[in-house]
Amino acid sequence: MKHNIRFQEFKGDTQCLQLPFYTEGPVADAGGNLYVTNLQGGQILRIGKDGTVDEWARSSCPNGQMIAANGDHLICDSVEACVKRFDQHGRFRAAAIAGRVGHYNITCPNDLVSDGNGGFFFTDSVRHTGVVVHVDRSGSARLIAEQLDYPNGIVLDHKRRRLYIAESYQNRIVMINLQQHTGAADVFCNLPQHPSLQETANLPDGLALDSYGNLWVAHYGMSCIWKIDPGGSHQEKMDTDILLTSNVFLNNDRVLITGGQAEPGPGYVRIIQT
Secondary structure, three states: OOOOOOHHHHHOEEEEEEEOOOOEEEEEOOOOOEEEEOHHHOEEEEEOOOOOEEEEEEOOOEEEEEEOOOOOEEEEEOOOOEEEEEOOOOOEEEEEEEOEEOOEEOOOEEEEEEOOOOOEEEEEOOOOOEEEEEEOOOOOEEEEEEEEOOEEEEEEOOOOOEEEEEEHHHOEEEEEEOOOOOOOOEEEEEOOOOOOOOHHHOOEEEEEEOOOOOEEEEEHHHOEEEEEOOOOOOEEEEEOOOOEEEEEEEEOOEEEEEEEOOOOOOEEEEEEEO
């Protein structure tokens, strides 16, 4: 996978789609089709290899999305307070998780990532008291981290040892060491602040990891992507030309960036061939 992508290579834009609604949840299937969600539009959209866009499935407010090993799509629905499972043809199968996990009532699932063993981790985006949940392959759920200030994007490193989470309202990335887990999340790095110092002008959102361990961060209010080295220190910035940049997804030699001019819209999807 060509994931050590230099920001100057982003000049190779192949497509920039404008859609009616703000977009999120970028993923790609084994056949090369791309998928995004559009939250208030209630749609999961499929973008074919020829650039055509069609409605693949519907949900009340679809947000983060992942594709499981069997081709199923798991999609966070922030209104229905659950993670839904759809088959590879876009047919709703069942809720993968809803209700309570221990003492916590699931409120606003936002983003999710495979655990590499048939289960997944997801964030529940609540101010000050948000959580990260692990659901194993049998459907058993447990809290991994609590008391986070709007946990948002989430990604697991390639060795399945470290879980990175965007803590949006603290403008930082936190990290959970899954091998030495104590129930607490450590600060991996703080992100640059918007000159206005307003909280909503920051808000790190979706995350991705390249094959060299660099963390890519969609900075919602800063209209950019940051690439951060594995030590959490060196940061490179790329302006996305999307005012509200929601997420980033790396797929072989393509980069997908989602977001929009405003919420509920219009939305954008940038598909960049590197």
